[in-house]
Amino acid sequence: MLGPSRRRFHHIITSSGRHYATKYIAKITSTSPGGRSLSAEVSLPTVATDSRGYPIPRYQLICKVxxxxxxxQFQSNPFADLSQYLSSLSPTLTTNDASLILKSLNCPSLxxxxxxxxxxxxxxxxxxxFTYSRLFLILSKSLxxxxxxxxxxxxxDMEKSGIRRNISTVNILxxxxxxxxxxxxxxxLVKKWELNMNAYTYKCLVQAYLRSFDSGKAFSVYGExxxxxxxxxIFGYNMLLNxxxxxxxxxxxxxxxxxxxxxxxxxxxxxxxVMMKMNGKLGRCDESLKLFDEMVSKGCSLNSIIYNTxxxxxxxxxxxxxxxxxxxxMVENGCRPSEFTYSVILNxxxxxxxxxxxxEVIEISKKYMSKSIYAYLVRTLSKLGHASEAHRLFCNMWNFHDKGDKDACVSMLESLCSAGRTTEAIDLVSKIKGKGINTDAFMYNMVFSALGLGKLMRLSKSLRNSRKVIVDLILYRIIL
Structure with missing residues (x-):
């Protein structure tokens, strides 16, 4: 009785000389009188297996291939070299090895x-x-x-070869x-291959419908x-919920x-x-607050997005x-307000x-009040028609920061001119260079249009400090 690694092997040698992919080492024990047949004792190549009987990957082989x-890129025909290398192996390449080699290749074409x-x-x-699924996964990430x-x-090809499919293949597809x-x-394919959908298959299907912007079918699959x-x-739930x-x-x-x-x-x-935002759109403010309190009680971390919602x-x-x-x-907890926060409050x-x-709002968040936030509030108040509030806030910004903001100045100038407050507009133009902002034709023309030619001399007599600015405006207009 031969051991598990050695067995009696009988083979009739024919003229066709058929070669095997796996090389065997054999010891001839007997031959027929005519020499046309022989008996040999073959040492089968050993492949290490795990506890379940599956071959253990040959990592040295995988790295070499x-x-x-x-x-x-440095070789004319790498597959010729690969074929020569693999022909020397015993046993030859297995599907398990091939699958892991595919995993190691970053290039889909290769x-x-x-x-x-x-x-x-x-x-x-x-x-x-497994090798088909591995290739499908690689191609799914390619361009x-x-x-x-x-x-x-x-x-x-799978269908023609009669390869048994599994649900993992469907999940990737x-x-x-x-x-x-x-x-x-x-x-x-699930029905054709007589497969049973598992939890991961359903999850993939729900997410696929959601990425196709079909929440109705996604919810239907979720019901099934x-x-x-x-x-x-939690990721799938949040996608569906949103x-x-x-x-x-x-x-x-x-x-x-x-x-x-x-x-x-x-x-x-x-x-x-997601739930607080939806309730807010529906006008269910108390429900949003309730959810917020529940979230805080569960120890969820708070950030600016949650507070803004x-x-x-x-x-x-x-x-x-x-x-x-x-x-x-929000400010006490160290969450920095954004322009969105101020816009919601201002509205x-x-x-x-x-x-x-x-x-009061500005005082609460004074440590976060930057020049850009001031400028944003000034522009927004000006657009909403609150010139006085915009001007007062602009003066605060003017006194607080050494450098001015040109967009805020233009918005303030436009607001003052639209409201007929030409005195403040002229005063702003006279001081604007001191904040590192260069006046341009747009600013001059805006003030000139607000003043009107008939009012220029009358204003120049009453505003001695602004006379030079008005003269500059007239000269600039003549030059144009």
Whole structure:
């Protein structure tokens, strides 16, 4: 009785001289009288396997093959060198080795060439679902213009070769195709190959529909997923929640949100932000505040985006005092207000006629009041027709910063001229150079148009300090 690594091997030698891909070492034990047959004791090549019986990857081989292929730019025919190297192996390349070599190749074109090269190594070499799936994954991350047709061609090859497919292949294809027509093809493959969809397949399908901006089909797949007892991860839930909220599907959004709670998902800051934003648009300010308090009680980290979302929700409900209170809390917690924060607060103050609260807002955030924020508030107040408030705020900025902001100056100048406050406009033009801003034709023409030719001399007599500015305006106009 021979051991597991050695066995009696009988072979009839024919004239065809058929060669095997794997080399064997044999010891001849007997021959027939005519010499036409023999018996030999063969030492089978040993392949290390893991506890489940699967071959352990030969990492030295994988590194060597990868090195040969990746140096292809310096070689005329790297596959000839690779063929010579692989012919010396015992046993030859396995599908497991091929799959890991594909994983190591960063170039999709090179991976595709190596995939086809493997089939030429030996008549006995057959790609399996794992090597096909590996190649599909590589092509899905490439920018090859023919990648879709290439994958479809490979699918046809799988079908013709009778290779057994698995659900992992479908999962990769769903993520790869990513549009409604091809997703339908993937579903037909599931039925054709008689596969069972798992939780990851459903997740891939939901996300694929969401990337195709079809929240309706995504929610339908989510319903089927629930009936099968599967659930999404937090990333998938948030994608679905955000898409439904953006599409205004309130009931479905709440349904998903409640499912997340029932299934004990750890709700994160993004989840709460989506729900607070939706409630704010619906005018449900109390619900937004409730969600905010719940998020704080669970220890979620707060940032400017979260505060801006709640402030906007309260502003939509015209709750000025609560807006200012939350803004104060935002600053105290070290979250820097942005232009968006100030725009939301400013709009609600204007709508509610509470511009007197603007000084309080500026005082609360004085450590964050930069020149650009001042300039933004001045421009916004000017556009909203509040010239007096804009001018007062502009003077604060003027006194606080050594250098001026040209956009703010132009906005202020335009606001003063539109309001007929030519005295302040002339005073601004006379001082503007002291803040490092050069006056231009646009500024002069704006003030000149506001003054009118008939008013120039009268104003020049009453404003001795501004006489030089007016003369400059007249001369500049004559030159033009």
């Amino acid at each position: 990868t090195h040969i292929l990746t140096k292809s 991976a595709l060439k190596f995939f086809h090269f493997c089939s030429s190594l030996s008549p006995n070499f057959r790609h399996d679902p 090859r213009p023919d990648r879709f047709n290439t994958v479809r061609s490979l699918l046809d 769903i993520g790869f195709f990513g549009n409604t027509e091809d997703l339908g093809t993937c579903m037909r 997923m629930k009936r099968k007892g599967y659930k999404l991860d 898409a439904l909220a953006k599409d205004g599907k309130v009931d479905q959004t709440y349904m998903v949100f409640e499912d997340m709670k029932r299934k004990h998902c750890v709700l994160d800051e993004y989840t709460y932000t 709640v402030i906007q929700a309260l502003a939509n409900g015209r709750m000025v005092d609560k807006v200012i209170s939350l803004f104060h809390e 609600v103050l204007v709508v509610e006629g509470r511009l007197n609260k603007l000084d």
